Amino acid sequence: MFISDLKLHGFKSFANKANMNFGEGITAVVGPNGCGKTNIVDAIRWVLGEQKYSILRSGRMEDIIFNGAKGLKPLSVCEVSLTVHNNKGKLPIEYNDVEIGRRIYRNGDSEYTINRTPCRLKDIHDLFVDTGMGADAYSVIELKMIEQILSETAEDRKRMFEEAAGINKYKTQRKSAIRKFEATRQDLDRINDIILEVKTKVHGLNLQLKRFKRHENMTRYLKESEISLAFLKIVNYEELAKPLYKKIEEFKRIRESKETKESIHEAKLVRLREVYQQQDKELISLQDELKTLEEERDEYHQNVLVYTEQKRSAESTLERLHLEKKSNDTKRDKLSTHINGIEQEIESLNPLVEAKLVEYKEKKQTFDSVEMEYEKAQASVEKLQSKRWEEQRKVSDQESLFKRTESLIEEKTKLIQKLEKNLEFLEKNQVEYSSQQKTIEQEKTNIQNKLNKKNTKLTEHKSILLTLKEDHQELAQKRHYVLTQAESLESQLQFYRELVAKGEGLPGGSRYILDRKEDYPEVFGTIADLFQVDEKYQSAIDSALGDLAFCLVAKDRKTALSVLETVRGKKVGNMSIIPLKELSASVPGLKPLPKNKEVIGRGSDMVKTKRSFQALVEFLLGNLLLVNDLKEAIKGTNLAGWNTVDLSGDYFGKNMILWTPDKSGKGVVGRREKIEHLQREIDVLGKKAESLKNKILFYEDDITKKEEELEGFSIEISTLLEERSAVEAKIIQNHYQQAQIM
Structure with a gap:
């Protein structure tokens, strides 16, 4: 290729x-x-x-x-x-x-x-x-x-070797698969919330089904009652309709006498409509001819404009091609002379090229052996990684099965308790109703009074239950929002903890010292760990510090030299370290800030740290200006001798070097403070979620009690309606039998 x-x-x-x-x-x-x-x-x-x-x-x-x-x-x-x-x-x-x-x-x-x-x-x-x-x-x-x-660093060279080895494609596919796994995990977490919502809806639908069955029974009885009532009304209406039928016959005779006059006028109207339709067709045909002529006129006018423009374009193209031909003839002569000189130079370089080719083959053999060792190590790492993913998947499946089983048992237990309470309540009502034996009219009056009272209580309880459910739903939404915030902060916390644990960006020697910090108490840590910066200025300070953010800070020069000697002896990689005591004595005075509308402030003023490290802050960032927009700021003439950086991290040094940082968003300075801040926020959200959970459980208990009470009222009202319907049926049946006798 x-x-x-x-x-x-x-x-x-x-x-x-x-x-x-x-x-x-x-x-x-x-x-x-x-x-x-x-x-x-x-x-x-x-x-x-x-x-x-x-x-x-x-x-x-x-x-x-x-x-x-x-x-x-x-x-x-x-x-x-x-x-x-x-x-x-x-x-x-x-x-x-x-x-x-x-x-x-x-x-x-x-x-x-x-x-x-x-x-x-x-x-x-x-x-x-x-x-x-x-x-x-x-x-x-x-x-x-x-x-x-x-x-370049070892990590950058590693990427170059991976590109040469041809494994970048597989790493990209692996990252894509991990992102899909994470999205699937979030979907699985969301399923539990959906199950709870569906259970609430199913419970409400069960109540609606019971109401529908009661409504169906009452509708059937109402239909029978209406049929009986309709029979009585039909008899009365037939008596009332007889004199009306006589009037209808008289009106029919009058209408027939008037229809003859209307037929004459209708025939005349038909003739006039035919004349109108014929004239309308002639008008439409004339309008079509006029429209066709106008379109032809516009088309001829457009063609004239197009041909005129094509003529101008052709003339300009001929002139341009003539100029290009002259220019190409001149270039061809120059290139012929140049090619002859190049051919002579190529003949003189052939021996040198052959020597370099032999050297290249030797280097290529050495590189191939190193590449084979790297591929073996990469294969073993991928095998262990896939095994770890398989074990994690098995644990997740077992946890999901346990939670589903536990939820099913709890649901069935609540259902049994509810049915036992309903059965006990129905048995008590049966005893009460069996003891009431009065006359038909007196029984109907008593039942109606009771029914009115029960309906009033039922309406009150429904209103209370609706209020409780609305409050419960609002609390559930608040808790879900709090849990979502906590999960988001938890993922951020995990991300920053992994960055700190892996020591991303740290040289090998610095990582070795920080992993054994208890052995080096006079090494205070990296500059990134000692400085705290507001999130607004994070990118700017990271860009200004650059690799200095990973530099260690020691108590004095003696400690720094001792640490360097240890790292050199262990051969664990390179590192950089700053002696704080000697540096504090050599900090120059701070210059006054220049007058520029784009200047936000001095870089050292934007950093928070302990008083003992303030000299270090002024030494590194005292000559740094934070500006809103670097392009606008450097247009001024009073920023000479200052290092300048804007809020997005674009940097312009006093040595006239201009560069822009990586925009990946992995801030270095203040990582540990960020972790502590995130942990505090997660703790606050956890307490808030627990408080909301207790309130939700309290509301759920109240809702369950109110629903049970409503169920009892509904059963009582249904029983009273059935008794009243039976009494009314006897009354209607008696009236119907009297009507039949009459």
Whole structure:
């Protein structure tokens, strides 16, 4: 696999279209300074998906578009396409030649293509992952990058080796799988809340079912009663309808006499409607013809404008092509002379290339042996990791089964207790009703009085129960919100604890000393642990301190030298340490703050620490200015001699170095204070959740009692309604029998 073709148009200094063909071997691009050699490398990195304009040596992404020159106008778009010959099948695509294209406009819009088919930036990254090619891969080495690679930390070099070994794809897939597992775990936690909500709804539906059955019985009885009543009304209505039938006959005779006159008027109306419809059709046809003529007129006018514009465009194109032809003839002559010189230089470099090739093969053999050892170690780590995940999954399944069983037992126990109470209540009512034997009318009066009283109590209890349920629901929502906040803070706390425990970013020697802190009581810890900063200024102070945040602080120079000697003897890695006593004696005086509307304050004023470490704060951050916006602040002329940083972490030093930090959000300074703050908040939320839980249990007891009382009232009312219905049925039946006799 190799790059076979590169096409550029409008990229940086390439104003006109340029096409470069590369062979399978080594291709060298030579020329004087400023001719665009580095721009070719930038174009390759950009078309492979580079998003950082600083790496492309630009102030912003739109600056890579050709901005005009003497005799050439600026362009509004730039485009680069790269053809890769996939002869070994390393790219996961069926084509032998793969063309990657990227286009950007001045308004910021960007387009990506694979074989001239629109695609996403992610598709290009996935295509070249673990192939050694990519925007940030080791295959593209630019000016000063060798020095940068040699000065990188062990973690950065590890990433480069992993890219070369081809395992980044699998690490990305592993992270994606872990994120999915976490999302699934949160969904499982949410299921328990849903189960509780469904149980509450099922209980309410059971009560509604019982009410529906009572309503069905009463509806059936009401239907029978209405039929009996309807029979009596029908007899009365028939008597009343006889004189009305006679009046209807008279009105019919009158209507027939008037229908003859109406038929004459209707015939005349029909003739007039036919004339109107015919005239309406003629009007519609004339309107259609007029509309067609207007459309033809507009079309001819539009064609005239188009042909005029095409003529102007063709004339300007002919002039531009004539100029390009002259320019290309001149370039062709220069390039012919240049190619002859390059061929002579290539002949002189061939012996040196062969010697370097032999040296490369020796280094390659050594690298292959190291790579095999690394792959074996990686395989054993992955095997242990998968075993740990399997054990965790088994424990989670067992806990879930135990909780479901325990919840089912508790639900069945409550149901049995409730049924026993209802049975006892029904037995008492049966004894009371069997003792009441009075006359029919007197019994109906007594039942109605009792029914009115029970309905009043039932309405009062329903109102109380509704209020209790609303309060219970509100408390449950508050508790759920508190628990959600606690879980979120718990995940943050776990994240910061893992960072502190792993010692992320710490050099090996510093981590060794901190793991044995009891053996070195005169080492106070890292600067990041000793300083506390408000979250608002976290990014700014982290960026200003940089690697100094991981520097250890010792009591004095003697202690510092002793610790360094120990680390050197143990060979546990590098470290840096500051003697506090000597530093405190050499702290310079603080300069007054410059007058600039963007200045927030001095960096040392934004840091909280013990009084004994205040000199350290002034030494490191006394010459640092915090500003709102770095771009606006450095426009002023009174910030000379100051280090400047804005709230997002962008830093400009007095040594004229400008850089921006990693925006991943992993703050270093004040981690331990953050952990203590999170733990306090979690404790407060835990107590609040426990208090809400006790209130919810109290309300649940009250609701259960009220529901049982309502159930009792409902049964009593149902019994009274049935008795009243039976009495009324006897009365209606008696009336019905009297009507039948009559």
